[in-house]
Amino acid sequence: MTTSSPFRLPSSVRPLRYHVTLKPDLNAFSFTGEESVEIDVLEPVSEIVLNAAELQVLSGSLELPSGEVLDAGEISLDEDTDRLTLRFPQGVTAGKAILRLIFTGLLNDELRGFYRSQYTDASGNDQYLATTQFEATDARRALPCWDEPSIKAEFDVTLVVPENLTALSNMPVISEDPVGDGLKAVHFETTPRMSTYLLAFVVGDLACVEETAPSGTQIRVWATRGKEHLGRFALESSVRALTYMNDYFGIAYPLPKMDHIAIPDFAAGAMENWGAITYRETALLFDPDNSAAQAKQRILEVVAHEMAHMWFGDLVTMEWWDDLWLNESFASWMGDKTVNHLFPEWQMWTQFVSHDTTAALGLDGLRNSHPIEAVVDDPSEIRELFDAISYSKGGSVLRMLEDYVGAATFQAGLHEYLSGHAYNNAKGSHLWESISTAAERDGSGLGVSVTDLMEAWIKQIGYPVVKADVDRSGPSAEVNVSQSRFLYDHLLNAEADRSTWPVPISYVHDGASTPAKTILTGTDRQFGVGTKDGWLKLNAGQTGFFRVAYSEAEWDRLKDAIATQALQPVDRLGLQDDAYALVKAGHLPATVFLSLAEAFVNETNAIVWGDLSANLRGMESLLAGTPHLEAFRDYARGLFAKIANEVGWDPQPGDEHLEILRRSVVIGRYGDYGDKSTLNEARSRFDAHAAGTAVLAPDIRGIAFALVAQAADKATYDTLWRLEGEADLHEEKVRILSALTRTRDKTLLSDLLERSLSEEVRAQDTPIVVVQAANNNEGRDLAWEFIKEHWSEFDRRYGKGGFSIMRIVGVAGGFGSLEREAEVREFFETHAAPSATRTIQQALESIRLNAKWLDLNLDSVGSWLANRTG
Numbered sequence: 096m097t098t099s100s101p102f103r104l105p106s107s108v109r110p111l112r113y114h115v116t117l118k119p120d121l122n123a124f125s126f127t128g129e130e131s132v133e134i135d136v137l138e139p140v141s142e143i144v145l146n147a148a149e150l151q152v153l154s155g156s157l158e159l160p161s162g163e164v165l166d167a168g169e170i171s172l173d174e175d176t177d178r179l180t181l182r183f184p185q186g187v188t189a190g191k192a193i194l195r196l197i198f199t200g201l202l203n204d205e206l207r208g209f210y211r212s213q214y215t216d217a218s219g220n221d222q223y224l225a226t227t228q229f230e231a232t233d234a235r236r237a238l239p240c241w242d243e244p245s246i247k248a249e250f251d252v253t254l255v256v257p258e259n260l261t262a263l264s265n266m267p268v269i270s271e272d273p274v275g276d277g278l279k280a281v282h283f284e285t286t287p288r289m290s291t292y293l294l295a296f297v298v299g300d301l302a303c304v305e306e307t308a309p310s311g312t313q314i315r316v317w318a319t320r321g322k323e324h325l326g327r328f329a330l331e332s333s334v335r336a337l338t339y340m341n342d343y344f345g346i347a348y349p350l351p352k353m354d355h356i357a358i359p360d361f362a363a364g365a366m367e368n369w370g371a372i373t374y375r376e377t378a379l380l381f382d383p384d385n386s387a388a389q390a391k392q393r394i395l396e397v398v399a400h401e402m403a404h405m406w407f408g409d410l411v412t413m414e415w416w417d418d419l420w421l422n423e424s425f426a427s428w429m430g431d432k433t434v435n436h437l438f439p440e441w442q443m444w445t446q447f448v449s450h451d452t453t454a455a456l457g458l459d460g461l462r463n464s465h466p467i468e469a470v471v472d473d474p475s476e477i478r479e480l481f482d483a484i485s486y487s488k489g490g491s492v493l494r495m496l497e498d499y500v501g502a503a504t505f506q507a508g509l510h511e512y513l514s515g516h517a518y519n520n521a522k523g524s525h526l527w528e529s530i531s532t533a534a535e536r537d538g539s540g541l542g543v544s545v546t547d548l549m550e551a552w553i554k555q556i557g558y559p560v561v562k563a564d565v566d567r568s569g570p571s572a573e574v575n576v577s578q579s580r581f582l583y584d585h586l587l588n589a590e591a592d593r594s595t596w597p598v599p600i601s602y603v604h605d606g607a608s609t610p611a612k613t614i615l616t617g618t619d620r621q622f623g624v625g626t627k628d629g630w631l632k633l634n635a636g637q638t639g640f641f642r643v644a645y646s647e648a649e650w651d652r653l654k655d656a657i658a659t660q661a662l663q664p665v666d667r668l669g670l671q672d673d674a675y676a677l678v679k680a681g682h683l684p685a686t687v688f689l690s691l692a693e694a695f696v697n698e699t700n701a702i703v704w705g706d707l708s709a710n711l712r713g714m715e716s717l718l719a720g721t722p723h724l725e726a727f728r729d730y731a732r733g734l735f736a737k738i739a740n741e742v743g744w745d746p747q748p749g750d751e752h753l754e755i756l757r758r759s760v761v762i763g764r765y766g767d768y769g770d771k772s773t774l775n776e777a778r779s780r781f782d783a784h785a786a787g788t789a790v791l792a793p794d795i796r797g798i799a800f801a802l803v804a805q806a807a808d809k810a811t812y813d814t815l816w817r818l819e820g821e822a823d824l825h826e827e828k829v830r831i832l833s834a835l836t837r838t839r840d841k842t843l844l845s846d847l848l849e850r851s852l853s854e855e856v857r858a859q860d861t862p863i864v865v866v867q868a869a870n871n872n873e874g875r876d877l878a879w880e881f882i883k884e885h886w887s888e889f890d891r892r893y894g895k896g897g898f899s900i901m902r903i904v905g906v907a908g909g910f911g912s913l914e915r916e917a918e919v920r921e922f923f924e925t926h927a928a929p930s931a932t933r934t935i936q937q938a939l940e941s942i943r944l945n946a947k948w949l950d951l952n953l954d955s956v957g958s959w960l961a962n963r964t965g
Contacts, residue, residue, distance in 0.1 A: 101176045102473045103243070108143050109135050110241050110248040111191075112285070117209075117237070118255035118278075119225040119298055124202040124211055126225075128238055132194045132248075141186050143194060146235035146242035147172055147179035149208070150200045155181045158193040177232070177474070179239050196239050205892060206858060208236025209296075212360035216300070217321035224299025224319070226358050226373060228366055231416060231481075232474040234291035245414045245520045247288040254281045254296055261301040263317065265294065265370040267352050286369070287349065288518045290412050295368030297356055308334045310341055313352040318380060319359065325380035325824075329355055332395050336402050336433050343432075344406050345510045346517070353405070355379055355398065359825075360859050362897050365397050367404030367426070374401075375859065376825040385824050387793045388755040392434075392441065400430030411513055414520040416477040420467045420553070421523055423481070424489020427451060428497075431490075441752055442702060445665040447494070448637045449706040453672050455488035456642065459557055460583045460676065463936040467492065467553040468523060475929035478897060482934075491640045492552045498638040499548065499599045500530060500539040508533035523553060543597045543614060551596050552640070557581065559596050560642040560682070561615065563633050565649055571627050576600065577619035581642050583944050586681045586951075599639055605629025605661065610636065630656040637669040642676055650674070650687060657694040664700040668707075671695070675710040678952075679944065685714070685952040686959045689730070696737055701757030704738065708764050717911060717945060719872035721953060726960040732768040739765035744776060744795060755794050762795065766802040777802035785814050800834035807838045812846075832860060836867035836874065844874045848881040858892055862899045869906040878906055886926050895930060904931040908941035911949055916942040 111133040119126040134143075143157070155167035167181040181194075202211040207228050216222045227237060235242040254262040258279045262268075266284035274280050286294075302323040305315040314333050316326030333355060341347050350370040357379045365374040378397040381390065407429065408422035431451075435443035458464060467489050471477050497505040508530030516525060524546070531545035540548075560581035566573040580592040598615040604626045613622050624631060630652040633643045645653065653670055656662045662670070674691050677683040688710075695707055711731050718724045742758045750758075766773035781803040783789035784796070791799055803811060812835070819831040835847050850856060851864040869878035882889060882903060893899040907919040916939055923935045 100472050101178070104146065104178070104241055104246070105144050107136070107138050107140050108145075109137065109246060111135055112249040112251065113238070113240065114251045114253075115238055116253040116255065116280075117296065119202060119209070121202070121211065121223045121225060121257075121298070124204075124223075126200050126202060126209060126237075128196075128198050128200065130194075130196050130198075130238055132196075132240075134192050134194050136187055136189050136192055139186055139188050142180050142182040143187075144178055144180050145239050146177050146232075147198075147239040148174075148177040148233075148235045149203070150179075150198045150236065150239065152179060152239060153197045153199065154195075155197075156195045157181075157183060157187060158195065159187070160191055177235055177242075198239060200237065203236075204858070205895070206360060206362035207895060207897075208233040210360075212299075212358055214319055214359035216319065222300060222319070224297065224301070224359070226297045226299075226356075226361075227295050227368075228362060228373070229294060229368075230292040230366060231419075231477045232292070234294055237294075240291045242291045244290040244292060244412050244416065247290055247412070247518070247520070249288055250286045250294055252283045252286075252294075252296060254283075254298060255279070256281060256298045259300070260298055261317075263295075263297040263301070263354055263356060263371055265289075265368060266350070267313075284351075289369055289409065293367070293369045293409055293412075295366075295371040295373060297358070297371070297373070301356070303354075304330050306330055306334055308337050310337065310347055312337060312348055312350070314355075315352070316355045316357075316379065318357040318376070322357070322376075322380060325382055326355070326357065328381040328383075328391065329379050329394055329398055332437070333398055333402065335437055336395075336399050339433055339436050340402060340406070340429075343506065344513060346406065346410070346513055348405055349410065350405075353402075355401075360857055362859060362893075362899060365401045367401045367408055367422075369405065369409040372401045377829055380824070380826070382824050382826070385793050386826055387759070387797065387830075388752055389759070389794075390826050392752070392756075395434050395437070396430055399433040400426045403429035403433065406513055410518065411516040412520050414522055416471050416480060417468055418523055419477075419480045420485040420489035421521075421526065423486045424467070424493055427486050427490035428493045438752070442664070442700075444494075444636075445668065445700075445702045447490070448665055449668060449702050451483075451487035452491040452494075452637060452640065453706065454483045455486075455491055456558065456640070456672075456676065458483045458937070459488055460581050460680070461937050461940050462582055462584055462588065463933060463940050464556050465933065466556045474895075475932075478895070478930040479901075479933050481898060482901065488640065489553075492549070495552075495599060495639055496530070496545070496549065498601070498636070500534045500545065501537065504533045504537045504539045505530060507537075523549070543616060548597050548599075555594055555596065557592075557594060558641050559594075559598060560644055560677075561598060561600065561633060562644045563631070563649065564646070565631060567627055569627075572604075572624050572631065573621060574602075574624060574631065575619060575621045576615055576633070578615055578641075579618075581676075581680065583676075583680045584940060584947075587943060587947055596641075598641055600633055601635040601638060602631065602633045603635040603662075603666070604631045605656070630661070632656070632662060632666055632670070634669060635666060636663070637665050642673045644673075644677055644682055647687070650691065654691055654694045657691070658697065660697070660699075664703050667695070667698070667700070668703045671703075671707055671710065675713070679713075679948060681947070681951055685948075685956050688714075689956070689959060692734060696734060698738065699757075701753040701760060704757060705760050708760055711764075716870070716872065716909060717948060718953075718956070719875075721949075721957075723953070723957040723960055724872075726957070728768045730960055730963060732765065732770055735761055735765040735768065736770075739770070739773065744780070746792060746794065759794055759798050763798040763801065766798070767805070774802055774806070785818065797830045797834065800831060801837045804834040804837045805839055807835075807840060807843060809843070812838065812840075812843045829860060829863065832856065832864055833867055836864055836871055839871070839873045841873060841877060844868055844871070844877050845881075848877060852885060852888060859899075862893070862902050866902050866906060869909060875906075875909050879910075882906060883922060883926075890926075890928070894928060897930070900928060900931045901934040904928055904934045905938055907935075908938035909945075910942045911945035913943070913946050916946070 114131040157165045169182040262281040264283045269282045302320045303315040303317040316330045361375040403426040407425040512529035527546045559578035564575045601610040603610045777799045784791040868874040
């Protein structure tokens, strides 16, 4: 049976079990492979089609139930569609058979498929390991296979490796047998039915720390030998997280072991291979003496995210990549839910709003966004889905749904969904059916069915801005709410968009102890509140995925509520973020946001400061190169003065996690805005650290490095590079590389960019350097010119997709003139980036928006700042 898409495989043959033997050669950077695949031929065929890429298939044959062997008369590989076709001299009837293939491939350096990773061991010698990254469509680079998520099968894996190396895969080792020439064959237990993209193998000189969870699951954290002790925090956290998830899902983790494996070179943050999760070192390894609190949190977030995939993604898998969000958004939501359970004092749901919801709102406010559930076909389209919509918007909508039906009802629906689809595939509609059943049983919701609510939110692009008109003329306030699609470019594009959503609205007002709830199902509705003159805040708790627009009088009332901290931190955060977005879209003058920000001078919450800092940084970037930049920096310095002086540089006994994070945020921003005493203190502490007479505490080390780097001369620049070379912990190397991107010396920035493509910087870290250099007001032009000049290398390394190419392409979105827009457009017309096509359009849209913002606001912002400073 054929399919309409050249990228989808025929349904005439399905694999049941793969028996795979791979022999990697870490000297020649190649591998050989053999596989016998038990298949089910569902209808008579004369050819078998499966996926392969960058492999040389040396032979293929088919063993029939009778014992007859048919050799493939022709073997062809279509490089455009990654389809491997084996044609047989006679027809094959329906029934069981065994497909045998012999093939070879390369251990590439592109961080995908079966690839090599170079590192320096404890003795200073260069070493290599071999590892895999198969999501979304790269299992086909390691073995011929049916590389689609719905085509599940079992896997028997054997790895033939040097006797002194460790081999890991999804399942425990059955046996290790010597095979001569210093090699051993490592045989692994059969996997459950699973998708090809979740298969994994790692070969190298690895060591681990391990523990048995209360459930009996063996949990190990692996790293290159000599670094395994740095996995202790991740190990302890994994044991605790597994206990929580087993209980929450009501379904025990089904595999006998769970490995967490630190890989020196890794494109993403981590990958949820079932039972063999792979990570960047910075996402797994924690050094109590040198790691910052933010790194500790990040490790736990990533570990919890990947562990959530063991159920959502691995046990139950989406049928096709248009439901990728089901995997990623759920893991984003469940990961933070788990961290919040383990460390409630970290206020993870406020952090979720800051890190996920606001990022998704920012991207989804562009006309060139996409629905959560997007139609995709070829691999480049699939790779484009790995963005803030699939991860963060989806997670935010799930949080909204949990709030809508109630936590217990939501949990019951998840259990029903997972139980009903275990070891199989599912669609989003199956999840809604399960939660809807639970909601009907519990009587949850506000009159709109779960299915109707979610279909609107996942299939429509964008989200609404809810306008709140408050009438205070009567004995109590009457509120009229209306909705329209929020678009940053609504002033540039007159095309009407009449999309509406069912919008669950929680609201809180002055004097209320708990939020009230209603739902907006059409364009508008009216409701009363129990206050006449006090403040009113819609989207209480920021549980809804929408913006709220108020009149200036209502903004003034809310400003007072911010200043007195009458609102919860998450609501204070949400107000300033909505105001900034409304300013960017031209719904509010920029001066309203500047005035609102002044209400935060007494703010104490680290997460609120972090989110406000990001928005102030965005406005500073827009003002770069204008006459008003220094006046803005003076204004921003005034916002941070009080809190920066209160927190100081030095940790205090009993500092909580968020207090530690707050110190790094406010000291860093205060110094960045030019406070001389802060810059001098940073210099003094850096000099002592570099000389070895004192050690900077890890939580302020990155701040000190960055502030010193801003004004770095060649000697300071070289000192930072020396420290980077001496560092063994990769977190420290990234910390220093990030600091180096802050220098305002263009000669030094140019040197840094050149080094970023050399062996001095890992390929996984090059995008960090280039993107952060572009975020430096002095480095944007340099970074863009560097990207253009070295485009062929960027395309070779990252062009097949993923976060890296999208981040690199997104650099162009920081420009603010139509001339630059034309230049960027022209460049990408002749330099294709198929896996970042949408990102290019988003960057072009962002440039047009920046230019329009400057037209609308530059003069008024300048006057406001001048009048403020006299």
